[in-house]
Amino acid sequence: EVQLVESGGGLVQPGRSLRLSCAASGFTFDDYAMHWVRQAPGKGLEWVSGISWNSGSIGYADSVKGRFTISRDNAKNSLYLQMNSLRAEDTALYYCAKDRRLLWFGELFDYWGQGTLVTVSS
Amino acid sequence: DIQMTQSPSSLSASVGDRVTITCQASQDISNYLNWYQQKPGKAPKLLIYDASNLETGVPSRFSGSGSGTDFTFTISSLQPEDIATYYCQQYDNLPRYTFGQGTKLEIK
Numbered sequence: 001e002v003q004l005v006e007s008g009g010g011l012v013q014p015g016r017s018l019r020l021s022c023a024a025s026g027f028t029f030d031d032y033a034m035h036w037v038r039q040a041p042g043k044g045l046e047w048v049s050g051i052s053w054n055s056g057s058i059g060y061a062d063s064v065k066g067r068f069t070i071s072r073d074n075a076k077n078s079l080y081l082q083m084n085s086l087r088a089e090d091t092a093l094y095y096c097a098k099d100r101r102l103l104w105f106g107e108l109f110d111y112w113g114q115g116t117l118v119t120v121s122s
Numbered sequence: 123d124i125q126m127t128q129s130p131s132s133l134s135a136s137v138g139d140r141v142t143i144t145c146q147a148s149q150d151i152s153n154y155l156n157w158y159q160q161k162p163g164k165a166p167k168l169l170i171y172d173a174s175n176l177e178t179g180v181p182s183r184f185s186g187s188g189s190g191t192d193f194t195f196t197i198s199s200l201q202p203e204d205i206a207t208y209y210c211q212q213y214d215n216l217p218r219y220t221f222g223q224g225t226k227l228e229i230k
Contacts, residue, residue: 033217045166047219047220107213108156108211112165112167114165
């Protein structure tokens with residue numbers, strides 16, 4: 001059974017940093033691209049960032065480019081999101097999501113974690 | 123960037139009703155359109171991929187159609203457990219993904 005478990009969320013002041021983690025199990029982690037998708041309270045879904053199987057291809061939404069860094073450790077079956085210079089508008093539930101396509105970026109997200117909440121406020 | 127316009131934003135229907143949600147892309151996206159269901163307090167779940175393909179294990183009352191710029195998601199006979207928010211999602215110039223604004227479905 002595929003499981004994605006996010007952690008690392010919390011309350012942080014504007015301008016500070018936070019690192020999210022996603023522990024994956026139930027599939028061959030290093031065979032798939034992975035993503036972060038967020039959802040502001042009461043709002044819709046927004047793709048944040050994605051990383052290919054070997055970290056060779058990475059993408060970011062314009063809203064986080066230059067502030068967030070995605071990474072993965074295939075030996076630990078883990079995905080990360082380093083979030084710097086946080087803003088109030090980054091407040092959201094952050095989901096880790098598995099890509100369906102082998103190795104490179106595909107067209108959809110077939111498994112999602114339950115999310116970790118990030119609140120940016122003074 | 124391709125924009126997705128999903129409508130309606132909310133919908134109230136009775137059990138057994140046929141429910142339709144639309145998603146319009148700002149430019150031709152072929153069949154690169156997926157539909158997700160998100161129940162309250164839960165993560166999204168994939169229902170339909172490539173505009174019209176039913177994900178394994180998803181009930182056949184769910185269906186999708188369309189290509190180009192106009193897409194439709196249909197529940198043929200609404201069930202109480204279908205109460206959720208539904209999102210369309212497109213992809214272009216991978217990795218770049220856009221979701222529609224969502225449609226909140228309620229029982230009348």
